[in-house]
Amino acid sequence: MGQAGAARGRPRTFDRDTALAAATRLFWERGYEATSLNELTEAMGIRPGSLYAAFGDKKALFKEVVHAYTRSPVGAFVGVALREEPTAHHAFARILREAAAIYPDPAHPAGCLTISAATNVTVQDTEIAAFLRDLRNTNLAIFQDRLRAAQQDGELPPHADPRALAGYFAAVIQGMSQRARDGADAAELTQIADLALTAWPRHEPGHSG
Amino acid sequence: MGQAGAARGRPRTFDRDTALAAATRLFWERGYEATSLNELTEAMGIRPGSLYAAFGDKKALFKEVVHAYTRSPVGAFVGVALREEPTAHHAFARILREAAAIYPDPAHPAGCLTISAATNVTVQDTEIAAFLRDLRNTNLAIFQDRLRAAQQDGELPPHADPRALAGYFAAVIQGMSQRARDGADAAELTQIADLALTAWPRHEPGHSG
DNA sequence: CTACTTCTTGAGTGAACGCTCTAGAATGTG
DNA sequence: CACATTCTAGAGCGTTCACTCAAGAAGTAG
Numbered sequence: 001m002g003q004a005g006a007a008r009g010r011p012r013t014f015d016r017d018t019a020l021a022a023a024t025r026l027f028w029e030r031g032y033e034a035t036s037l038n039e040l041t042e043a044m045g046i047r048p049g050s051l052y053a054a055f056g057d058k059k060a061l062f063k064e065v066v067h068a069y070t071r072s073p074v075g076a077f078v079g080v081a082l083r084e085e086p087t088a089h090h091a092f093a094r095i096l097r098e099a100a101a102i103y104p105d106p107a108h109p110a111g112c113l114t115i116s117a118a119t120n121v122t123v124q125d126t127e128i129a130a131f132l133r134d135l136r137n138t139n140l141a142i143f144q145d146r147l148r149a150a151q152q153d154g155e156l157p158p159h160a161d162p163r164a165l166a167g168y169f170a171a172v173i174q175g176m177s178q179r180a181r182d183g184a185d186a187a188e189l190t191q192i193a194d195l196a197l198t199a200w201p202r203h204e205p206g207h208s209g
Numbered sequence: 210m211g212q213a214g215a216a217r218g219r220p221r222t223f224d225r226d227t228a229l230a231a232a233t234r235l236f237w238e239r240g241y242e243a244t245s246l247n248e249l250t251e252a253m254g255i256r257p258g259s260l261y262a263a264f265g266d267k268k269a270l271f272k273e274v275v276h277a278y279t280r281s282p283v284g285a286f287v288g289v290a291l292r293e294e295p296t297a298h299h300a301f302a303r304i305l306r307e308a309a310a311i312y313p314d315p316a317h318p319a320g321c322l323t324i325s326a327a328t329n330v331t332v333q334d335t336e337i338a339a340f341l342r343d344l345r346n347t348n349l350a351i352f353q354d355r356l357r358a359a360q361q362d363g364e365l366p367p368h369a370d371p372r373a374l375a376g377y378f379a380a381v382i383q384g385m386s387q388r389a390r391d392g393a394d395a396a397e398l399t400q401i402a403d404l405a406l407t408a409w410p411r412h413e414p415g416h417s418g
Numbered sequence: 419c420t421a422c423t424t425c426t427t428g429a430g431t432g433a434a435c436g437c438t439c440t441a442g443a444a445t446g447t448g
Numbered sequence: 449c450a451c452a453t454t455c456t457a458g459a460g461c462g463t464t465c466a467c468t469c470a471a472g473a474a475g476t477a478g
Binding site: 137163164167171173179189 | 243342345346370372373374376377379380381382384385387388391393397398400401404407408
């Protein structure tokens with residue numbers, strides 16, 4: 001986007017990625033609506049005009065923040081675990097335990113950006129609310145697909161309900177994010193993760209096949 | 210509070226409880242900050258002056274809303290279950306299953322008022338944020354106390370960790386509230402509740418205690 | 419140099435925010 | 449009746465909101 005080629009006109013005096021990172025931190029801490037443009041421009045070190053020229057409006061900036069987040073190591077761990085782990089159980093165990101380590105990490109605001117920002121958005125801002133709801137529903141569908149595949153492979157017993165399990169793990173993860181924002185540390189969250197994993201459906205004894 | 214006695218001066222033309230209920234519904238839907246005085250006065254059918262005369266300011270109104278909520282059937286079911294059920298397992302099973310039925314009930318906004326309103330409050334409004342954090346921490350402590358008592362009674366096995374279990378159930382309940390706000394119905398939430406309950410610690414076989 | 423393009427600056431936009439204030443209406447008491 | 453008291457109506461307070469715009473600064477192209 002303008003990197004190659006002539007680069008005519010006055011060059012930008014701030015680093016776009018650095019400014020985006022500052023905006024990310026702010027949205028992560030406060031949510032979408034509670035973050036004002038005043039705070040954003042101050043944290044990003046630019047004036048409103050520059051922000052609007054570089055990112056569009058507040059909504060566009062937020063969407064770009066979320067987009068970059070879901071591609072960052074901290075935001076993409078769910079997808080990575082689902083891709084790399086051979087079994088669904090391994091994948092969900094890794095997801096929950098990594099969430100327990102990542103959510104309370106003091107290197108960034110507590111909890112998951114998309115979950116926190118989602119809860120801090122109201123019905124009024126229909127566009128952003130829908131954007132985040134779609135994101136969550138997509139995640140839920142991915143969970144469900146993985147669990148359905150596990151059931152077809154025979155990893156999950158026939159009596160297990162992939163849809164219910166997906167909702168359960170989604171709920172636990174959202175709850176862990178909230179607990180992290182309330183100050184729960186990695187040890188406490190790991191215990192929660194381990195407890196949550198004991199709900200994993202086992203093949204009933206006495207049945208073969 | 211002025212009910213008995215002379216009742217001098219012009220009497221109030223609106224019903225205080227009805228107005229409070231309207232405010233409750235609004236705060237429940239939108240959270241604290243996202244609910245404006247304009248919306249409140251419109252929903253309550255009164256003018257700003259009447260609101261401030263009857264309830265104080267916005268913060269005081271919100272606190273009164275939460276106070277009334279925690280004493281209402283919908284808001285007090287946790288305490289009731291802990292008080293009425295003979296065992297901790299019965300209590301938590303009832304809490305989760307009642308939450309699954311209550312949170313998506315279309316008779317009121319989805320989810321738990323204190324959880325939803327809590328997530329919709331930002332670091333900026335320190336007073337309200339602290340007020341709600343205290344409420345949640347109190348709930349967590351109550352869970353922990355009940356579970357510790359169950360362990361001393363021998364209901365919970367010695368290897369169980371009351372603190373971790375309390376955090377786990379708190380996280381699940383918060384997650385269920387969020388899922389309800391996302392449109393999960395009672396059936397789905399009940400499945401989540403039942404799955405969550407399978408994590409209940411059992412006495413290890415082969416040990417007699 | 420001039421011409422052109424793009425970015426930065428900072429004042430300024432209308433709207434909405436929580437909240438207050440005054441005028442008047444509706445009740446009680448003497 | 450007069451008078452004190454307490455409410456309601458509605459304009460309006462100062463502030464903050466997301467956002468815009470004109471003017472000038474800083475670069476390339478010829």
